[in-house]
Amino acid sequence: MTARNAGLDLLKWLAILSMIADHLRYLWPEAEWLFVIGRLAFPWFCLAIAANVARSPAGALFTPFNGRYLGWLVLFSVLSEWPYRWLDNGSATLNVMPTLTLGLLVAWGVHHPTRLGGVLALIxxxxxxxxxxxxxxxxxxxxxxxxxxxAMARGSGWWMLPGFLAMAANLTNSWLMAHVLEPFVWLVLATAWASVPFGTGLLRLKGLPSVWPVGRWGYGFYPVHLAAIKTVSLLA
Structure with missing residues (x-):
């Protein structure tokens, strides 16, 4: 059995905390700084996916672990939609889980250079x-x-690519794109960019004390915390 990576668990915890900070804006809309902190969450969840994919043997696509991994993401893509819609009924997008699920398939295609891996990534x-x-x-x-x-496999200049993609992902937000010349948006994009080297630095830390593992309960935490924040907002 592969030993748990304390740096990976720490990364997941920080991703969860930054996600909570972002969503607390539904309780305190004037706290714009929470939005900036929240830009760390998505790249760090993506980095956690990449770390899990990268530590599996290349070519070993059909494993029980991968089957469970995809199954949990698909399940909570469905289960999270109602709480997400309840919290933000004006959103034009789905909850974040479908994006992460599709991202896992593309990451598999890169790490497992088989015909089926490529087909899944292409789809x-x-x-x-x-x-x-x-x-x-x-x-x-x-x-x-x-x-x-x-970037994990090839290093060097490849780390520029995820940094740019983290910025581009945030620019799919129509408000950020429309105000791209404003200093606040620059701060948002800089935070998204910085999330990549900071997150990878956490993964490389050695000698960390054990960190409480973020296990399968993490999938359920996403919809539960959305519903909890909405409930608090109704009671406030």
Missing amino acids: AVIVSTLAEDTLMYGLPGVLLPAALVL
Whole structure:
């Protein structure tokens, strides 16, 4: 059995905390700084996916672990939609889980260079292109886990690619795109860019004390925390 990576668990915890901070804006809309902190969450979840993909043997696509991994993402893509829609009924996109699910398929295609792996990745890219307007973070967000897998494998200048994709994913937000010259948007994009080297630095830390593992409960935490924040907003 592969030993748990304390840096990966720490990364997941920080991704969860930054996601919560982002969604607390539904309780405190005037706290714009929470939006900036929230730009760390999606790239770090993508990095967690990339780290899980990269540590599996290349070519070993059909494994029980991969089957469970995809199954949990698909299941909570469905289960999370109602709480997400309840919290933000004005959103033009789906919850973030479908983006992460499609991103996993593309990352598999990069890491497992088999015919079926390539077909799955191609299908995911085609679906993402056709459904770009309804996917949170759009096609750049779907491609981000695969870019991180490439960067882990090849290093050097490849780390520029996920940084640009993290920025591009945020620019699928129509408000950010319309105000791209404003300093606040620059801060948002800089935070998205910085999430990649900071996150990979966490993965490389050695000698960390054990961190409480983020297990399968993490999937359920996403819809539960959305519903909890909505409930608090109604009671406030």
